[in-house]
Amino acid sequence: MEEMKGIILEYVVEEYLDEDDDDEVGFDSPLISSGIVDSFSMVSLKVFLEKKFKIKLPDDEATPEAFDTVDSICVLVNKHLGK
């Protein structure tokens, strides 16, 4: 679980934040509701999760709420990994 959190957080920081951004992003930091990841960009995050973890996330489960923190994303991914 911790490894998965680390992978997702690293991707978010690399893809959605600039090098000199002051934002401190942690596992429980809001991503969608803070505007770090907007609703359109959620698609690329979803694709990343599907490719990386070899799962399929149904559209009706890939909601802004489910994607709002690294923690909540891990819950969703684990569900589809059958954990």
Place this chain on the structure above:
Amino acid sequence: MSNIGSYDERLEGFDWNIARDVLDLRDDELLNIGHMASDRICKRGMGGKTALIWEGFGDAKKQYTFDELRVLSNGFAKKLQDAGVKPGDRVCVFMDKIPALYISFLGILKMGGVAQPLFSAFGDDSLEVRLKSAGTKAVLTTQKHVKKVRKIRQNLPELEHVIVVEGKPEKLKDGEVFFDVEKESPVQEFECFVSDEDTPSVLHYTSGTTGQPKGAQHAHGSVLGQALTASWVLDLQDEDIYWCTADPGWVTGTSYGIIGPWVLGVTQCVLDQGFTSARWYKFIQDNAITVWYSAPTAIRSLMRDGTKLVKQYDMAALRHLCSVGEPLNAEAVVWSEEAFGKPFLDTFWQTETGSMMITNYPGMKVKPGSMGKPFPGITAAVLDLKTNEPLTEPGQVGLIAFRPGWPSMFREYRNQHDVYASKFVGAAADAKPEDLRNDQDLWYVSGDRASIDQDGYYWFVGRDDDVINTGGHLVGPFEIESALIEHEAIAEAAVVGKPDEVNMEVVKAFVTLNEGFVFDDMLELGVMNFIRKSLSPLAMPQEIEVMEKLPKTRSGKILRRYLKALEWGEDVGDLSTLEDD
């Protein structure tokens, strides 16, 4: 009682001067939007009234009265003037929906500048194209977004001033100036630029099928159309608390997210936070919002979370709902009645029209799924696709067109007169813009298709070109295709809209690869992120399909319409010009 009263009665003997009556505007008063939205409201005794209620991330909240709006916008106006910005110069506002965006917008107009708001999610390529086209003299931005300006500044010789209005001053680089208007000495008095109805005011960029985005130039006279439609369609009244969810980087966010409500002296709310249904409902509840102007994409997202969630919040204050950006489907209208006890009323207009053109009205029967009827004073028609003559039989599909001359009509496409002239059926290519927009024998063609039913209601059919409407925002395929081939793996690209349940359309790209590249999951993701960062999240392809070769005409032109027809399951039409099968 609604402001419009009876739609049918308003049609009789309509004269746009009624907008002056609604504003109580004398002929000798200054027609400057910045002045009218702040100074004038104070002069009318409403300086102490709340103008803006703003909420941001992390429970941040701010409120401003009209008098504070007046003084702070004076501050921006003076700052720009002192810096050497002259009337007519383009000043870009590039920031999130923070208070400084709204206040500086008025300040630019007060000193005679042309406000050029740009969507803060634009990447550096999108930003560069628009700043270069506009010959922008100054950019107002924030520490968060100035990085994108830095990347392209060396390509923008006309850009003289980069003013950072929020963040840490110590983070600035050479050539950038920090200016937090709220920490500066208040500027109590500022002599506004004496503008008239044809003085340039706002420059909004909009996408077309071919070429780069076009700058639709508006003028201060637009305020008459914006005020009257805000009064009659949005039904804004003195005691209302109004929320327009649009970003001022797009025309709705300025026409009805700044100008319309404030020149009428109405309190408006802004939520600068990412979308979640619960957050939106809480915002409406906490601020007792009475009038709400939103977009079908947002409404459909709310629908996905169901009515159960809505019922957890107190929505009792809401009295009037409107929608804009793309056609509002009948299901969404029916759902809003179930969820909020009232329907969303669809409104149709576009960047170029500056104000609402075909809409539904308070008190007029709503036909779910219909665009409504033309605003009083607007002569509309659907034109035959071949002859360009108005269709007279109900149900026939044609091009939505308007007789030119309404107050909010755009004055020009910046530096693209030929494209402007091409929007008027039957116009001479060398006709002057002022002649085109006043010639009642011409039709201005919107680029959308519709039909009219036996009761005079308009029904949207679709775009007449390849422009993609995603989440209510127009995205030009050419701009994305140009960016795609900048990626090292992409040889050729064609971009079309793909049907989407929530956003109406999303971007789909068909590509061929350069030698040596293998398309796999990570390359697909890499290309998506490449476009997201260089253009914007809206332009990012949601799906990428690799082809051996793209379908082309014998003359080598990529057949976008063929790909689009395949995506939409439509007849692919005449393929006789296809390069090969």
